[in-house]
Amino acid sequence: MTRVRLQTADSWPGLSRHDAGLAGGFVICNSWGWINSFGVWQDYLPSMMPERTSLEISFIGSVTVFLLFFLGAFTGRLVDMGLFRHIFLAGSALQVVGIFCTSACTGYWQFMLAQGVCIGVANGCMFCPALALVSTYFHRRRSIALGITACGSVVGGLVFPVMARQLLPRIGFPWTVRAIGFVQLAGLVVANALSRPRIKPRRRTGPIIDLSAFKELEYTFYAIGSFSFFWGVYFAFYYLASFARNGIHDPFTFSASLDLLLIVNGVGAVGRLVPNFIADRVGAVNTLIPVCAAASLLAFCWIAVDTPASLYVWTVLYGLFAAAIQSLFPAALSLLTTDMRKIGVRMGMVFTIVSFAVLTGPPIAGAIIDSTGSYKGAQAFSGACLATGGVFMTLSKVVRMRKTGVGWSGKV
Secondary structure (H helix, E strand, O other), rough: HHHHHHOOOOOOOOHHHHHHHHHHHHHHHHHHHHHOOOOHHHHHHHHHHHOOOOHHHHHHHHHHHHHHHHHHHHHHHHHOOHHHHHHHHHHHHHHHHHHHHHOOOOHHHHHEEEEEHHHHHHHHHHHHHHHHHHHHHOOOOHHHHHHHHHHHHHHHHHHHHHHHHHHHHHHHHHHHHHHHHHHHHHHHHHHHHOOOOOOOOOOOOOOOOOOHHHHHHHHHHHHHHHHHHHHHHHHHHHHHHHHHHHHOOOOOHHHHHHHHHHHHHOHHHHHHHHHHHHHHHHHHHHHHHHHHHHHHHHHHHHHHHHHHHHHHHHHHHHHHHHHHHHHHHHHHHHHHHOHHHHHHHHHHHHHHHHHHHHHHHHHHHHHHHHHHOOHHHHHHHHHHHHHHHHEEEEEHHHHHHHHOOOOOOOOO
16 A cells, blocks of 8 residues: 555656656757757748748648657557657657758758658657656656656757857858757767656557547547647747748847747746646646636737837747646646556547647748738737637636536646
8 A cells, every 4th residue: 555655656766757857858858949949940941942932941840740749649559558668769760860861951852851751750759758758757746847857848949049050150051950960869869778667568558549538528628729729839939030030120130030049948948847836736727728828918919019129028928838838738638647557648649639730830820921921910820729729728627627526726
């Protein structure tokens, strides 16, 4: 009895827990840190491919995120079967291959295959298993543990744009990307060395899609809400630098526009830690609802931003709440799972649903910009998506309240 109680608390051997968190941090750095830095390439690649539109360039980044999420159902199943190390090592190898192949690209379809598809598959092989690994080592402090792990994206979101800003004018595109590749290689070597799965594999894993999960209405609402806010949340990460150069009266230089990416990623450390600290006390869904509302309001307010000073202020505020959405999303999902042996599959299913949102969201925004010649419609689209996500998160809370009998102040 005592042994079971100790394992469900956060007292599994400390070194193993810390190793899992550190390994997950390196994975998030190399996956989401790279993705959150895509604004660099959204702004730079048109100089290499001037014939391509904003929509076409954004599809490269969207395919990367799509595959990261879409492959979640499959990699989650493999984790539950005990194949964590195999899929994790394969993803690490593909990440290195993809980044070094990207350094040699000159045409659109080369970028799509190397940067979009290869790196996307690599991220898909590592991200869901890494989150599932961290989730199994923590119970009471799971939200803050995942929040700390998610800070890896802050590190990558700062390091990669800084490297691009400093190296592109000096050594050119190929060696800049190779330098980033060597940094990622070092991080992935450490991540593979530290990863130690804890939960025993389920040899009889059942179907790859656990449709019974959708019988739980709160899970269904959560999946719909996640699709909605991921449809709009990454628009700023892709187009912020471009907006700074083309969307205000006193435009930024290319180098100065990258400072905004550093800011929006840098403040993410606070945006990931503080909300998750609160979520451990009041509930991840309870925290996510006002965060979605605030992010939606900021997206609509972006329409009125027209000066460098106001853009800096807006970037700080949006970066805080966008980071909170990204880190609370898996934390809340893991709290809706009672059988942790199914965490890989259930997390993977929602990731697959969300994958279609991140695949189409930024290109839709890009199409709006290309067709109207203005960012306002795309900004409104982003705000509406975030607001819709908040509504469905609220519905998920209501269903959970009725099942558990807790009131509005209850922890969900």
